[in-house]
Amino acid sequence: MEAERAVLSREVLATLEASVGGDRSFVAELIEAYLAEGETHVAEIEAAAAANSATKLVRPAHTLKSSSATLGAMVVSGLSAALEQGARNGSVPAAEDIAAVRRAWIAAAAALRAWMGEVGS
Amino acid sequence: MTSVGVALVVDDSVVNRLVLIRHLRGLEVEAMEAGNGVEALDILRSVGGAIDLVLLDVMMPELDGYETLAAMKADEALRHIPVIIVSGVEELDSVVRCIELGATDYLTKPITPRVLEARINASLAAKRLHDLEMEYLERQRTLTATIERQKTELSRFLSPQIAALISSEDGGKLLAGHRREISVAFCDLRGFTAFAQQADPEELLGVLGEYHRMMGAAIIEHGGTLEHFAGDGVMIFFNDPLQQEDHVERAVRMAVTMRDRFAELASGWQKRGYELGFGVGIAVGYATLGRIGFEGRYDYGAIGNVVILASRLSSQAGSNQILVNQRVYAQVEQLVQVEEVGELTLKGIPRPVVALNVTSVAPASPRVTEAASA
Numbered sequence: 260m261e262a263e264r265a266v267l268s269r270e271v272l273a274t275l276e277a278s279v280g281g282d283r284s285f286v287a288e289l290i291e292a293y294l295a296e297g298e299t300h301v302a303e304i305e306a307a308a309a310a311n312s313a314t315k316l317v318r319p320a321h322t323l324k325s326s327s328a329t330l331g332a333m334v335v336s337g338l339s340a341a342l343e344q345g346a347r348n349g350s351v352p353a354a355e356d357i358a359a360v361r362r363a364w365i366a367a368a369a370a371l372r373a374w375m376g377e378v379g380s
Numbered sequence: 381m382t383s384v385g386v387a388l389v390v391d392d393s394v395v396n397r398l399v400l401i402r403h404l405r406g407l408e409v410e411a412m413e414a415g416n417g418v419e420a421l422d423i424l425r426s427v428g429g430a431i432d433l434v435l436l437d438v439m440m441p442e443l444d445g446y447e448t449l450a451a452m453k454a455d456e457a458l459r460h461i462p463v464i465i466v467s468g469v470e471e472l473d474s475v476v477r478c479i480e481l482g483a484t485d486y487l488t489k490p491i492t493p494r495v496l497e498a499r500i501n502a503s504l505a506a507k508r509l510h511d512l513e514m515e516y517l518e519r520q521r522t523l524t525a526t527i528e529r530q531k532t533e534l535s536r537f538l539s540p541q542i543a544a545l546i547s548s549e550d551g552g553k554l555l556a557g558h559r560r561e562i563s564v565a566f567c568d569l570r571g572f573t574a575f576a577q578q579a580d581p582e583e584l585l586g587v588l589g590e591y592h593r594m595m596g597a598a599i600i601e602h603g604g605t606l607e608h609f610a611g612d613g614v615m616i617f618f619n620d621p622l623q624q625e626d627h628v629e630r631a632v633r634m635a636v637t638m639r640d641r642f643a644e645l646a647s648g649w650q651k652r653g654y655e656l657g658f659g660v661g662i663a664v665g666y667a668t669l670g671r672i673g674f675e676g677r678y679d680y681g682a683i684g685n686v687v688i689l690a691s692r693l694s695s696q697a698g699s700n701q702i703l704v705n706q707r708v709y710a711q712v713e714q715l716v717q718v719e720e721v722g723e724l725t726l727k728g729i730p731r732p733v734v735a736l737n738v739t740s741v742a743p744a745s746p747r748v749t750e751a752a753s754a
Binding site for chain 2: 274275278279280285288289292293295296317318321322324325326328329330340
């Protein structure tokens with residue numbers, strides 16, 4: 260059964276917040292870091308695909324998968340995981356898959372900024 | 381801030397590093413961070429001694445987790461630092477590979493604080509144990525060096541055999557006292573008292589120095605144990621602490637060697653006007669050997685009639701005489717030429733002693749090889 264992945268899982272964010280003793284400003288700091296490095300990773304994925312290099316794609320996809328999971332950006336995480344898996348098997352993803360990651364990234368970044376606005380950090 | 385240790389967090393993701401560092405602070409573990417393996421190795425090589433634990437991501441640019449781990453294990457100074465691999469649950473294959481490369485443990489993301497705490501405590505405990513072991517080894521090295529130095533110093537003051545005995549495993553038992561058959565040789569100078577009265581102190585010390593050097597070399601050549609020097613008097617015994625089947629022969633050969641070498645020294649002294657002669661007494665018998673003296677000043681010594689007998693024979697020996705009793709002669713009869721001295725009445729010895737003067741001894745090895753080839 261395939262559950263609908265959330266652009267932003269509030270549950271994951273809440274668990275993260277609880278695990279650091281409810282320190283919301285720390286969560287905000289993490290989100291800022293994620294927004295900065297996530298942008299880099301998405302760009303690296305796009306560059307690797309443009310260069311037709313599966314090898315170069317593995318690491319940014321892997322890291323984006325992991326940090327997205329930490330912050331609850333489940334769609335980005337899922338798509339990155341698929342890219343990583345494919346790249347490990349030597350396949351360079353289709354342009355539409357790359358575009359899907361970019362779109363998901365933009366949506367997740369917007370949702371995270373919205374969350375920060377909501378909680379007033 | 382008090383900390384239970386210092387961890388180096390190696391991950392290319394700032395998010396992952398922040399999360400780990402945050403958890404580490406909660407456990408009072410101080411954190412340092414590196415964005416890839418190259419940075420990590422730089423930090424480890426500059427402040428490696430301060431780092432108790434490395435939390436290592438596998439997939440990183442520049443130098444990945446495997447390469448970093450391999451480089452650490454190849455480096456003598458970093459090899460012992462525990463490494464915990466931080467990975468996703470789906471990466472168990474890479475975890476296995478890391479453990480094979482020498483990683484201590486692993487953690488899966490997302491990090492669960494309690495699991496992190498357990499892993500970190502286990503690794504820090506292992507590291508502390510290792511540090512203690514190193515400290516202990518270092519102390520042991522210092523101690524061994526001190527003992528070696530003491531042994532060297534000791535062998536300058538004591539007969540080498542006794543210095544070795546003190547440091548040996550059954551040293552304590554032997555020092556405590558034991559009975560054994562030994563050969564004892566007493567040597568002293570004839571005319572020494574008169575010489576000591578007329579000579580300048582420098583001259584006296586010069587002559588004694590030459591004499592002691594000659595005696596010392598002969599004692600060592602024959603494997604004797606020097607019990608003491610007392611001015612011109614020297615007591616040497618054989619068969620203890622080192623056991624020697626041929627101890628009687630050794631004592632006799634040593635005495636003859638000493639007498640021959642003394643003759644060369646004496647001819648030099650004679651030109652300067654000093655008339656000195658050399659006398660030896662040798663006896664064989666049982667003695668009690670071990671530590672003799674009192675707390676603060678002990679000697680390794682021999683007590684028994686054999687010692688008294690050798691000493692008395694030495695007092696009776698004329699210039700260039702080596703006096704032995706019949707028991708000694710019986711054991712070296714085939715090797716030596718003797719002249720009879722007759723019965724001597726010795727102080728402290730109830731019955732008269734038949735003494736013989738050894739005039740020469742057959743060369744050592746040829747006789748043995750001839751006998752063996754015959």
